[in-house]
Amino acid sequence: MDPTTCYELILEYIESHDYSEARIYAAILHNWLAHRGFYPEGCVPERVDEVLEHLLKPACLPGAMRTRFRSITCYDCDNGSQIGSLKEAIDDGWTAIIGDDDLKVTSHLGTCPLCRMRDSQELLT
Incomplete structure (x- = not known):
């Protein structure tokens, strides 16, 4: 796939x-660049790298997978009820998920898609 088209799809x-589709195309573009492919036309390489890094960071820490899921709450807005x-949270675009059996109100904490969208908008500007 042409890297410019791929990057345009990521932004769309x-x-x-x-975010699940954006991550798919981000992985494709990352693989292309890792194998000495060229950056999308008209794009600042550092900016492309920032967007890819933002999308491809792990959704959760390894310990989150071992914690029995009861509920998840957003760090910033208390969304998640x-x-x-945990699979649904990851598929919906939650990131920075941690799990802890000792948490009293929830079993997992993370960044919800709405707060992530706000962060993404800041990243794109």
Whole structure:
């Protein structure tokens, strides 16, 4: 796939908050660049790298997978009551997820898609 087209798709998916699709294309572009491919036309390489890094960072720390899921709460806005599983949270675009059996109100904490969208908008500007 042409890297310029791939990057444009990534930006469109970020804009529509479809992070699972954005991550797929980010992995494709990252692989292309890792194998000495050229950067998308008209784009600042450092900016492309920032967007890819933001999308490809792990959704959760390894310990989060070992913690039995009860609920998840966003660090910034307390969102998460509608999420029924860790898989659902990851698929919905939650990131920076940690799990701790000693937490009293929730079993997991993370950054919800809405707060992530706000951070992504700041990243794109």
